[in-house]
Amino acid sequence: LPEDHAVDTTAVLQAALPAPIAPAVEGLVTTTQVSAAPTLPVVVEQSTAPPLAPQPLPIDPNLPPVDKSVDLDGDGRLSLSEVQYAAFVHHGLSSTVVQGMFNEVDHNKDGFLDSAEFNDIRGLVLAKAENAALRYMQSVDTDKNKMLSLEEAQAYILKEHGIGSRDVERVWKLVVPDTTVEMDALQFSKLRRRIRGMTIRLARQIMKIADTNGDGHISVDEAQAIAFEQEGIGAGDVAQMFASVDDNNDGELNAPEFADFERIVRARAVETSKKALRVVDTDGSNTLTMDEAKRIAFEHYGFDENILTPFFDQADENEDGHLDAVEFAGFRSVIRSKAVRNAVEVLKVGYISISNKSLHSLTRPSRCGMENHSYFISCEKYDKKRGTPKWVEYQRHNIGGFPISQQHPFKGKILQEIDQDGDGLVSMPEAEEKTKREDDMETHETATLFNIADQNKSGKLDKVELADFIRLVRLSAIRFATDHFKEFDANRDRLVTVDELAQLIETKYHVPFDVTKEFFNKVDVDGSGDLIPAEIVDFR
Known part of the structure; x- marks a missing residue:
């Protein structure tokens, strides 16, 4: 050599x-x-050959038993992974930081901690947590008095975790009973520990639904579905967020890791709300008023004031009648969740033709031969004098069937599932049929919106993607109504009134004035006596 x-x-x-x-x-x-x-x-x-794993020494009978809440496998000694998990759950300390402390207190170098060694590391962990709280308090102590007030805690916890003021006050009292007394760093570290416990419990609740394969963890795919449903975050960003919180690098998230993931999603939501607020804040107050919220929610989702008011009040934590960027983030999340629930209902809607005889057979409450679905009915009521059909109002009915009047002959359609193949998804042809029927939209425009909404490029829309698709279709229809506003505004006064619409509808559909007026009043959500483009879309 x-x-x-x-x-x-x-x-x-x-x-x-x-x-x-x-x-x-x-x-x-x-x-x-x-x-x-x-x-x-x-x-x-x-x-x-790989090095031999450390072998635990016999347990000293003179020592007290180890903490059972940390000893997950119940073998009477604490492994590195058990100590790492406990420190991560309670204090958010990373595995590498805990490993260094573990090696320091493992005096007999057997790779395990007895109760005496665990007492040594407990002090190190608490000191590390207190130092972290002291550093973090510098950013949330807005008055810079080196103490934390309840109001300061409420503001930062709402922003970071979305936990409301009342819940924060309740947890605060577990650390400092007097809400007028401010916290020092040691007390703040205890508050952070309790808040972290709350976020982990909330994470476990979400995991019960989001853990689709039931393995007790959140995979990358499951995390992508959650982030997209909650905030519309794309797969690429989610992959980076996922890797940053996967503390043990096992490729999946346990409850504490998922709590950290949700914290990052929340941070993204707040940043998005700051940008959105600059667009929708028409009065320049740097906040969102109820009127501004009504306008944007109606245009995007068709939600009226009755739907929005409880959502707005829930998001308005300080009850000042305005939403700042942090409160707006919560409001947007609730609205998006409502839109997804509506999309689930839309998945249960479509057309099936039935005969006049069949309609008469439904004069008694009936399930129409279908189970577990809601229905619409639309009927052509024949005018005996003119011999021409008149369209009457769509009426929503729940499970259990619906009565149909026997006073007039009817032809009609029961609106069955839009998901015609029953796979729980909406395909391109199904989407095209829906938009053609409801919005008279061209096939190529539907395809464009479909591809935008199809986030995972599977060729079909799930409930979350369908919610986005419905929103995009609505916005496109509003643009169309805006571009063709003059066709409705017969006298060119920049207002579309019931008289103008009644003339158009009577000419084209032979619908009497009283029916047009009834529809007009239902869609005139602001009660102004004229229709804006979004209201015209609903009227059509």
């Missing part, structure tokens, strides 16, 4: 032999570097 590969056998043997024997062999071994006589270099083969 070359000179630089020669091995100092003294060092090798000294390392291999017990300490009392190693010095004795020092004089018996020479190396090629000090020997004058030619010698062969000594090569020590390196073992390729």
Whole structure:
């Protein structure tokens, strides 16, 4: 072997032999570097076998038992993974930080902690948590008095975790009973521990629904579905967020890791709301008023004031009648959730033709031969004088059937599922049929909106993607109504009144004035006596 590969056998043997024997062999071994006589270099083969795992020493019967809440496997000793998990759950400390402390207190180097060693690491963990609280308090202590008030805590916890003021006050009292007294860093670390426990419990509640394969963890795909449903976050961003919170690098998220994931999703929601607020804040107050909220929610989702008021009041944490960017984030999340629930209902709607005779057979409450669905009915009521059909109002009916009047002959359609193949998804042809029927939208425009909403590019829309698709279709229809506003505004006064619409509808559909007026009043959500483009879309 070359000179630089020669091995100092003294060092090798000294390392291999017990300490009392190693010095004795020092004089018996020479190396090629000090020997004058030619010698062969000594090569020590390196073992390729993995190092043996540390073996726990017998449990000292004189020591008290270890903490059962940390000893997850119940073997009476604490492994590194158990201590890491406990420190991560309670204090959010990373695995690498805990490993360093673990090695420091594992005095017998058996790879496990007994109760005495765990007491040593407990103090280190609490000190680390208090130092972290002290550093973090500098950013949330808005008045810079090095203490934390209840109002400061409420503001930062709402922003970071979406937990409301009343819940924060309740947790605060568990640490400091008097809400007028401010916290120091030690007390703040205790508050953070309790808030973290609350976020983990909330995460477990979400996981009950989001953990689709039931393995007790959240996979990347499941995390992507959650983030997209909650905030419309794309798969690429979710992958980075997922990796940043996967503390044990096992490729899935447990409840504490998922709580951290939800915290990042919340941060993204607040940032998005700040940007959105600059667009919808028409009065320049840097907040969202109820009137502004009604306008944007009606245009995007068709929600009226009756739907919005409880959502707005719920988001208005300080009850000042305005939503700042943080409160607006909560409001947007609730509205998006409502839109997804509506999309689930839309999945249960479609058309099935029935005959006049069949309609008469439904004069008594009936399930129409279908189970577990809601229905619409639309009928063509024939005018005996003109012999032409008149469209009467769509009426929504729940499970249990619906009565149909026997006073007039009817032809009609029961609106069955839009999901015609029953796979729980909406395909391109199904979407095209819906938009053509409801919005008279061209096929190519539907395809464009469909592809935008199809976030995972599967070729079909799930309930969340369908909610986005419905929103995009509505906005497109509003743009169309805006571009063709003059066609409805007969007298060119920039207002569309009931008289103008009644004339158009009577000419085209032979619908009497009283029916048009009834529809007009239902869609005139602001009660202005004229229709804006979004209201015209609903009227059509």
